Amino acid sequence: MSIVITGASDDLIEIDGDITEEFYGNDEDGDLLAFSDGTVLRISYTRSGVWRIVPITTGPGFVGITQAPEGDEDNYTDRAEVTDATWVVHGKAIAR
Incomplete structure (x- = not known):
């Protein structure tokens, strides 16, 4: 199982x-998955x-992040x- 995460337009994850x-995304502080x-x-x-993705916590299925260059209109995300995940949840806050 493999899941790819990207941004699209200026408000879609x-x-x-x-x-x-x-x-639907684009909270000023970012959205959590x-x-x-x-x-x-x-x-x-x-x-x-540019859509930026930053790991907060990584599990065993985290493969990595390929960064998009700044200023490339064709590659803006x-x-x-992530592999071996059976679900994903979208939110705006995390408690530790």
Whole structure:
């Protein structure tokens, strides 16, 4: 199982692969995605027009993040990959 996370437009978070979903995003502080393997990612749309993904916590299925370059209109989103997750939850806050 593999899941790829990207941003689209200026307000959509896309989940593709074994789980397919589209979430409305673009909170100023970023949006959180939590996966069943324990991975938590923060995704945000920056003022420079690039979607950035940052790991908060990584689980065993976290593969990594490929960063998009600044200023490339054709490649405006980081790309994260998580494997072996059976669900994903979208939210705005995390408690520790």
